[in-house]
Amino acid sequence: MSFPVDVVVMAAGKGTRMKSSRPKVLHRLGGRALAQHVIDTAARVSARSVVVITGHGADQVEAGLIAPALDSGAALKLQFVRQEPQLGTGHAVQQAVPVLADDGVTLVLSGDVPLTKPETLQALLDLCGGQRLALLTLEMPDPTGYGRIVRAADGSVTAIVEHKDASEAQRAITEIYSGIMAVPTKLLRGWLARLDNRNAQAEYYLTDVVKFAVADGLTVQAHRITDALQVAGVNSPVQLAELERAHQRRVADVLMVQGVRLADPARLDVRGELVCSQDVEIDVNCVFEGRVELGAGVRIGANCVIANAVIGDGAVIHPFTHIEGEKAGVSVGSGALIGPFARLRPGAKLGREVHIGNFVEVKNSTLADGAKANHLAYLGDAVVGERVNYGAGSITANYDGANKHRTVIEADVHVGSNCVLVAPVTIGAGGTVGGGSTITKDTLPGALSVARGRQVVIPNWSRPAKKKG
Numbered sequence: 001m002s003f004p005v006d007v008v009v010m011a012a013g014k015g016t017r018m019k020s021s022r023p024k025v026l027h028r029l030g031g032r033a034l035a036q037h038v039i040d041t042a043a044r045v046s047a048r049s050v051v052v053i054t055g056h057g058a059d060q061v062e063a064g065l066i067a068p069a070l071d072s073g074a075a076l077k078l079q080f081v082r083q084e085p086q087l088g089t090g091h092a093v094q095q096a097v098p099v100l101a102d103d104g105v106t107l108v109l110s111g112d113v114p115l116t117k118p119e120t121l122q123a124l125l126d127l128c129g130g131q132r133l134a135l136l137t138l139e140m141p142d143p144t145g146y147g148r149i150v151r152a153a154d155g156s157v158t159a160i161v162e163h164k165d166a167s168e169a170q171r172a173i174t175e176i177y178s179g180i181m182a183v184p185t186k187l188l189r190g191w192l193a194r195l196d197n198r199n200a201q202a203e204y205y206l207t208d209v210v211k212f213a214v215a216d217g218l219t220v221q222a223h224r225i226t227d228a229l230q231v232a233g234v235n236s237p238v239q240l241a242e243l244e245r246a247h248q249r250r251v252a253d254v255l256m257v258q259g260v261r262l263a264d265p266a267r268l269d270v271r272g273e274l275v276c277s278q279d280v281e282i283d284v285n286c287v288f289e290g291r292v293e294l295g296a297g298v299r300i301g302a303n304c305v306i307a308n309a310v311i312g313d314g315a316v317i318h319p320f321t322h323i324e325g326e327k328a329g330v331s332v333g334s335g336a337l338i339g340p341f342a343r344l345r346p347g348a349k350l351g352r353e354v355h356i357g358n359f360v361e362v363k364n365s366t367l368a369d370g371a372k373a374n375h376l377a378y379l380g381d382a383v384v385g386e387r388v389n390y391g392a393g394s395i396t397a398n399y400d401g402a403n404k405h406r407t408v409i410e411a412d413v414h415v416g417s418n419c420v421l422v423a424p425v426t427i428g429a430g431g432t433v434g435g436g437s438t439i440t441k442d443t444l445p446g447a448l449s450v451a452r453g454r455q456v457v458i459p460n461w462s463r464p465a466k467k468k469g
Contacts, residue, residue: 004105005107008053008108011054012054012083013055015112017235023061025111026061030247035112042076047107053082088205093192101185107182108206113232115243115247120223128183132219133210134183134222135160135221136178138224138226138228138230140228145163148161148171149175156220181206191212195208248268252265261282263283267284269288275294280298282300283300284303286302290308292310293310299315308324310330312336322343327346328347328364331349332344336354341359342357342360345362346363348365348367352369357373360374360377360379362379363380364380367388371387371389383407385411388413391415394418395421405424415427416433425442431445431446438451438452447459
């Protein structure tokens with residue numbers, strides 16, 4: 001492609017049928033705003049810039065969209081113009097004209113049409129060729145209510161006729177206009193200046209540029225597709241839900257082509273980016289948010305919610321586990337066993353072969369290789385050494401009402417059941433904390449610490465060897 005492309009995204013509409021105070025284009029599909037999908041797609045066709053036309057809820061829309069990164073690593077140029085009041089599609093694009101350069105092609109997209117494929121837009125741009133108006137059209141079995149594409153004998157487009165204005169012969173046409181076009185910006189600028197609002201709606205229609213192009217003796221081409229999802233818009237909660245399932249099925253199909261084994265592709269939700277190595281298995285009703293990386297051989301049980309996490313090779317996440325990495329992230333080492341019913345919160349960093357069992361919560365803590373907390377426990381703001389065994393019902397009391405403090409449990413420590421470790425505190429390597437103890441002072445390596453009413457430390461105590469069998 002030898003010409004620059006500037007994308008105009010129409011995002012000024014209110015969307016009253018959504019019955020929401022949120023601007024329509026900010027409703028989420030796959031964890032991202034509808035308009036963000038459109039902007040991200042623009043980056044994938046190597047657009048030079050994106051101009052978003054805002055109106056209803058403009059402040060929210062402008063704050064809610066970001067410029068995606070290009071392959072070069074730079075951010076796509078993103079700018080906003082406002083359409084106030086909203087006087088039609090042609091009037092909307094008129095607001096963008098002052099910031100568009102005449103040396104490129106303008107690609108007009110809708111902020112509530114999120115599933116158009118980059119390859120479809122690229123084909124439309126190729127048809128435009130930097131010289132002619134090109135329309136994206138759709139073949140529909142039932143085109144009732146849509147504008148029909150009227151073609152000449154040579155296949156060029158001569159008009160777009162609205163359903164209410166169409167003759168019986170024209171209503172038999174099953175090709176409709178999608179609302180997406182590519183047009184040389186210099187030509188678009190002149191045609192927009194000729195628009196008028198002499199129609200039943202008293203609005204300025206962008207589709208009128210077709211008749212101007214034909215009147216000027218220019219060829220208008222159309223790229224026809226049959227996949228209605230690519231041009232489906234969102235005007236109601238029902239349509240949003242339908243597109244969500246369609247989007248998720250697309251994501252599932254891509255994952256399965258890559259070799260991921262999904263127990264049921266209809267029961268998967270990826271609300272961000274899911275990156276999988278080979279031999280990954282995912283059971284039903286799992287939700288992935290933000291960026292999640294799954295290493296080779298990872299198994300995810302049913303009904304898990306995982307956000308912003310890196311899961312190492314061979315790890316098993318048992319059913320009903322909740323991993324919420326947020327900004328700090330969560331990392332799970334290779335061969336770890338997590339859950340069922342476990343919760344890993346931001347800043348949890350688990351080493352190799354770590355076991356986190358049922359109803360165990362870990363927050364902002366590091367667990368070294370082989371550490372285990374198998375039942376009903378809390379580890380917050382803690383550093384846990386290798387091979388530590390952390391008993392059922394035990395907690396780190398890390399918050400004093402004003403500040404959070406660190407607990408250090410050194411390697412090979414055994415913490416009994418129903419213990420409270422009151423931070424800041426260090427449990428020395430190889431030591432044991434007796435069941436039911438409340439520890440408020442550092443303990444020596446190898447010591448037995450028992451605290452029921454007062455803290456008793458028995459130094460140089462050796463834990464009895466486990467009986468075989």
